Amino acid sequence: MTYCLSRRILTITGQVQGVGFRPFIYKTALKCKLSGTVRNSPEGVLIEIQGDCCNHENFDKALKEDLPRLARIVSLQEKKIELINDETEFCILSSTAGEGHCVLISPDVATCPDCFNDMNDPDNRRYEYPFTNCTNCGPRYTITRSIPYDRPVTSMSCFPLCEKCSEEYTNPLDRRFHAQPNACKDCGPKVWLTDNKGHEFEGIDNGIVKLAEFLAEGKIAAVKGLGGFHLVCDASNSTAVQTLRERKNRPDKPLAVMVKDMAEADKIADLSENDHELLEGIQRPIVLAPKSSNYPLASEIAPDTDFIGLMVPYTPLHHVLIKHFSKLKPSPAALVMTSGNMSSAPICIGNREALTRLPDIADIFLFHNRDILIRVDDSVARSVPEFNSEQAEKVEAQSAGTDFRTVFMRRARGYTPSPVFLAKSGPCVLGTGPELKNTLCITKGDQAFSSQHIGDMQNLETLQFWKEIRLHLQNILQVKPKLIVHDLHPDYMTTELASEIGKIEEIPTTSLQHHYAHIYSVLAENKHSGPAIGLALDGTGLGEDRTIWGGECLFIDNEKLKNKRLARFTHLRLPGGEAAVREPWRIARGAARDLGIDAERLPLPEKFSAGAKMLDQMLDKDINCPSTSSCGRLFDAISAMLGLCSTITYEGQAAIILEKIQDLGERGQYICPVKKISGNSLNDDTNDLIEICTGELFKQAYSDYVAGVSSGIISRKFHKGLISGLADCAEIISKQTGIKTVGLSGGVMQNLTLAVELPSELCKRGLTPLVHRVLPPSDACISLGQAVYGQQMLNIESTD
Numbered sequence: 176m177t178y179c180l181s182r183r184i185l186t187i188t189g190q191v192q193g194v195g196f197r198p199f200i201y202k203t204a205l206k207c208k209l210s211g212t213v214r215n216s217p218e219g220v221l222i223e224i225q226g227d228c229c230n231h232e233n234f235d236k237a238l239k240e241d242l243p244r245l246a247r248i249v250s251l252q253e254k255k256i257e258l259i260n261d262e263t264e265f266c267i268l269s270s271t272a273g274e275g276h277c278v279l280i281s282p283d284v285a286t287c288p289d290c291f292n293d294m295n296d297p298d299n300r301r302y303e304y305p306f307t308n309c310t311n312c313g314p315r316y317t318i319t320r321s322i323p324y325d326r327p328v329t330s331m332s333c334f335p336l337c338e339k340c341s342e343e344y345t346n347p348l349d350r351r352f353h354a355q356p357n358a359c360k361d362c363g364p365k366v367w368l369t370d371n372k373g374h375e376f377e378g379i380d381n382g383i384v385k386l387a388e389f390l391a392e393g394k395i396a397a398v399k400g401l402g403g404f405h406l407v408c409d410a411s412n413s414t415a416v417q418t419l420r421e422r423k424n425r426p427d428k429p430l431a432v433m434v435k436d437m438a439e440a441d442k443i444a445d446l447s448e449n450d451h452e453l454l455e456g457i458q459r460p461i462v463l464a465p466k467s468s469n470y471p472l473a474s475e476i477a478p479d480t481d482f483i484g485l486m487v488p489y490t491p492l493h494h495v496l497i498k499h500f501s502k503l504k505p506s507p508a509a510l511v512m513t514s515g516n517m518s519s520a521p522i523c524i525g526n527r528e529a530l531t532r533l534p535d536i537a538d539i540f541l542f543h544n545r546d547i548l549i550r551v552d553d554s555v556a557r558s559v560p561e562f563n564s565e566q567a568e569k570v571e572a573q574s575a576g577t578d579f580r581t582v583f584m585r586r587a588r589g590y591t592p593s594p595v596f597l598a599k600s601g602p603c604v605l606g607t608g609p610e611l612k613n614t615l616c617i618t619k620g621d622q623a624f625s626s627q628h629i630g631d632m633q634n635l636e637t638l639q640f641w642k643e644i645r646l647h648l649q650n651i652l653q654v655k656p657k658l659i660v661h662d663l664h665p666d667y668m669t670t671e672l673a674s675e676i677g678k679i680e681e682i683p684t685t686s687l688q689h690h691y692a693h694i695y696s697v698l699a700e701n702k703h704s705g706p707a708i709g710l711a712l713d714g715t716g717l718g719e720d721r722t723i724w725g726g727e728c729l730f731i732d733n734e735k736l737k738n739k740r741l742a743r744f745t746h747l748r749l750p751g752g753e754a755a756v757r758e759p760w761r762i763a764r765g766a767a768r769d770l771g772i773d774a775e776r777l778p779l780p781e782k783f784s785a786g787a788k789m790l791d792q793m794l795d796k797d798i799n800c801p802s803t804s805s806c807g808r809l810f811d812a813i814s815a816m817l818g819l820c821s822t823i824t825y826e827g828q829a830a831i832i833l834e835k836i837q838d839l840g841e842r843g844q845y846i847c848p849v850k851k852i853s854g855n856s857l858n859d860d861t862n863d864l865i866e867i868c869t870g871e872l873f874k875q876a877y878s879d880y881v882a883g884v885s886s887g888i889i890s891r892k893f894h895k896g897l898i899s900g901l902a903d904c905a906e907i908i909s910k911q912t913g914i915k916t917v918g919l920s921g922g923v924m925q926n927l928t929l930a931v932e933l934p935s936e937l938c939k940r941g942l943t944p945l946v947h948r949v950l951p952p953s954d955a956c957i958s959l960g961q962a963v964y965g966q967q968m969l970n971i972e973s974t975d
Contacts, residue, residue: 179228182211182258188219189249190279190593193324195310196220197267198352199243204265207234214268215323217653219250225262244311244457245281249596267347270323279622280316280324280592280651283401283551284457285489287312289350294491300339305383305492306364306545310354312457316592317402317549318356322651326355330546337362356545364545366492371534383492386541387499390510395419397515397529397537401490402551402588402627403522404515404529406536411504413473416511420475422536424518428825429477431461431484431553432509435497439507443467444483449558449579458589459489460554472509479831484555486512489589492543514552519631521640524550549647550640551591551627555584559927562934562944583951584925586614587627592648594622595949595959598702602969605645605656605676606961607669609689609716609954611826612922615641615669616958617648617656618966623699624648625950625959632668641672658969659684660961662692664717685965689716690724691738692960693920694731697952699963701945706732706914708741708905708942712929713921713954714756714807714826723749725805726869728904731918736967742849742865742904743804747812750790750800758783759811759829760821761790766812766873768794776881778818806923809869813876813893817886827922834926837894838887845875845892847900849907865907867900894928902936909942918945924952 192215200213200222209226224234242248286294290309293301301307308314318330326332336344340359343351351357358364368382369375379385386396393415396407406423408415410432420426434440440454444464453462461484470483477483488494501508515523515533523529524547529540561578583590599621606616613629626644630637649655661673663686670686677684687695694709709729718724719740726744730737748765749755755762760779764787767774779787793800807830814820814829819836823829848868872893879889905917917937924930924946934944950956 180226180258181228181231182223182225182256183231183253184256185222185224186219186252187222187248187250188279190245190247190281191220192322193281193310193315193319193355194245195243195350195352195354196246198310198347198350199241199246201265201267201347203234203237203241207231207237209234210262210265212266212268215270215325217271217323223256224265225258244287245284247279249279270325279594280319280322282316282458282589282591282593283314284312284589285459286491286494290491291494294494301359303381303383303495304360304363305366305490305495305543306356306358307491308354308356309350310352311350313354313356314401317547317551318545319651320548322653324355325353329355330548331356331358334358334363334545364543366541366543369540369542371530371537371540373530373540382541383495384499386539387496387503389539390500391503394538395422395536396539396541397523397533398492398496398541399526399529399543399547400492402547402549402553403524404533405512406515406533408511409504410472410476410509410511413475416473416475419511419513419536423513425513426824427479427828429480429482429484430511430513431486431555432472432476433486433488433493433497433512434507434509435501436487439501439509440485440487442507443470443472443509444485447558447577447579449581453556453558453581454485454487458554459486460556460589461486463555463557463584471507476511479828480835482557486553512553519633520636521630522550522552549644552585552587554587554589556581557584557927559930562931562938562946580946580948582925582930582947583949583955584953585628586625586950586955591627592624592651594619594624595700596702597621597623597699597963597966598704599970601966602657603654604962604965604969605659605682606692606958606965607659607661607673608958608961609662610664610667610669612951612954613637613641613669614955614958615645615648616962617645617652617654618962619652619654623959623962624652625956628955638668638672641669645676655680656682658682658965660687660965662686662717662957662961663688663719685968687961687964688719688724688738689957690718690727690729690921691731692957692964693952694729694918694960695733695964696950696956696960697918697920697945697947698731698733699959700947700949701918703733703916703918703945705734706730706912707916707918707945708908708912708914709918709920710901710905710933711921712806712901712919712923714805715803722746723801723803723805725803725807725921726809726867727804728865728867728901728908730908730912730914733963733967736964736971740864741908742867744806744809744867745870746802746804747808748794748797748800748802749808750793752799752801756808756811756823758822759815762808762812763815764790765794765800766870767816767877770870770874772874772877777816778821780821783821806921809872809897810923812873813890816873816877817880817889819886827925830923830926833890834894834928836887837891837928838885839891841888841891843888843892843895844899845872845896847872847896847903849900849903865904867904869897869900872896872900895932898929898933898936901933902940905937905942906940909940915941916943916945920947920952920956922953
């Protein structure tokens with residue numbers, strides 16, 4: 176028999192460190208009867224394999240078909256090298272460090288089935304151990320200081336392995352081989368329970384079991400988890416939920432709940448197949464799903480919406496807690512799990528930090544001593560029916576056979592720091608993000624690393640969080656930006672940060688208008704290059720004309736970096752500026768007066784009657800009444816005009832209530848005309864615009880309101896009319912320009928009705944809608960748009 180011996184070196188990049196990749200290579204090489212070595216390096220994973228050609232082919236097949244649960248190959252390069260005589264073994268070599276690397280950092284992932292079985296087996300030494308993990312699951316990003324991902328650079332470095340754990344860690348055939356957080360009750364982190372003054376409870380054998388008892392009694396707890404603390408209480412106890420709301424100063428915004436398993440989840444919500452996949456997958460976000468007809472939890476959890484935010488346990492600690500809590504409560508037992516912070520502040524990660532910031536909210540604290548290095552909130556997602564021209568009416572399409580896509584409301588734990596893969600490579604650019612729902616983004620080659628949710632940049636704690644993440648991402652990616660891109664608004668904290676960093680680190684800066692950044696982002700996600708129409712629909716963003724934009728139709732060419740505003744919504748005035756955002760009755764009253772409607776017939780809470788006269792004077796004299804084309808403010812105005820929401824306690828509340836009450840049986844719609852204000856051309860430099868006459872929507876809704884038409888019918892006709900007007904505008908501009916691609920972005924695209932029906936309506940017009948599938952369409956995507964804009968700017972400069 177003739178053998179064809181050869182030796183190759185493979186350089187593999189991607190998510191290939193800390194995911195059991197080297198043990199997989201080791202076992203595959205042994206199975207394929209190949210000798211050689213494997214090691215982590217800055218370039219990626221380096222594999223040298225030697226053996227018969229047929230065995231090489233079997234090895235390559237396994238690389239394609241049998242990868243570990245968390246591994247992801249981005250690139251594979253190979254070359255033949257000289258044979259090594261008399262080599263008979265395959266070995267795993269120690270990792271090597273160096274400048275730069277081509278490795279993706281794994282996000283934190285949910286407990287795998289094998290570890291779940293270990294911790295539920297009374298005969299297993301990890302029975303109910305709350306930090307059980309292996310190479311297929313457990314913490315990654317939140318405990319990692321730098322790359323290569325090895326135990327000494329994680330927060331597990333202070334926990335020496337016991338003899339049994341060390342045997343697992345050093346055995347290439349064990350699934351815990353080089354599982355960096357590997358530990359057990361003898362050598363790993365511990366939990367303990369205290370009151371809200373930090374005094375540890377004595378005589379407690381199992382702090383988690385005792386915690387479950389306290390929660391069943393109606394107590395509120397602060398529980399240290401994976402990426403920070405949760406505030407926890409019994410989700411069926413109305414008194415406990417309302418007390419949590421009062422203490423946290425979160426009167427209305429929906430709260431997320433955790434249940435033991437999918438059987439319990441199905442009792443609380445009507446779940447689609449995609450919902451099941453999200454809830455049971457490795458990321459396990461909070462999933463927004465329709466409440467079941469026999470919804471059993473406290474009404475105070477999500478009073479404004481027919482949806483509930485559900486999650487199932489994703490760490491061993493959560494598994495143990497909900498297991499014991501479920502023994503004390505009737506099915507379906509559920510725990511409120513909301514971020515451990517005061518409203519608008521970052522989530523707590525340190526024990527002392529939590530005791531300092533949360534003692535007025537939580538009665539008891541569950542601590543552990545594994546440090547959280549990077550704070551990460553839970554991700555939030557929802558399943559949305561895939562759009563096509565036949566599904567335009569299926570707002571709540573949950574029927575069998577319906578295809579779904581995932582829309583993120585917040586992208587953090589489980590997904591960060593996985594990159595967005597770009598159409599082309601380029602220099603490193605930092606996008607500083609927006610003021611609200613902030614993320615930052617750093618590019619590296621053809622990958623864009625959008626950070627986890629950071630929050631609203633309105634306090635020093637969030638500012639510090641932003642700085643921590645910027646430095647951490649640059650450190651683990653080992654890059655330095657060549658350019659910083661920030662928002663056009665001069666007073667945003669992120670604009671000031673860009674200027675500060677640019678001066679200190681000698682990095683040039685530039686700005687990009689907020690809504691242009693939205694469209695650059697959705698085009699980048701879809702790897703679209705060249706001209707596109709963009710519909711940017713959100714609450715606010717400083718425009719090039721210094722007015723407040725938010726309902727815009729744009730021309731974007733992300734190759735030539737040409738941007739132009741082509742159309743906008745009818746202007747609304749905001750009497751009192753920011754006060755009008757908090758009190759939508761002001762916007763409704765202003766719209767009524769500007770449109771010649773009798774404002775006195777609008778519903779107005781008694782407490783605002785005196786202020787209404789002063790507001791009328793402000794409108795008459797146009798004092799502190801900035802104009803806006805905002806889509807979000809239009810929703811606010813309609814909601815307030817119907818008496819649904821005169822004041823808000825969280826962003827989007829008025830729109831959420833307005834969408835909730837739709838009468839889906841209504842087939843009529845309001846007319847939303849689209850007209851040219853004056854001549855408009857892509858080839859001129861004028862500011863002439865098309866107007867999407869959304870003021871007409873308000874007038875028609877008002878007419879129905881005073882005629883006694885139900886709010887549900889009015890809401891439905893408004894939504895359908897707005898969608899039709901937007902599609903008409905895009906179609907007109909498409910015919911004018913020949914552009915068929917329409918990018919959809921902005922926080923309003925998290926509205927389920929628009930997320931389903933607007934793309935479908937565009938499809939009917941022969942247009943190709945592009946939507947967000949990796950990042951949220953809200954302002955969380957802004958930093959990506961900024962970063963890719965800056966990257967292309969540098970690419971263009973380098974070719975001039």
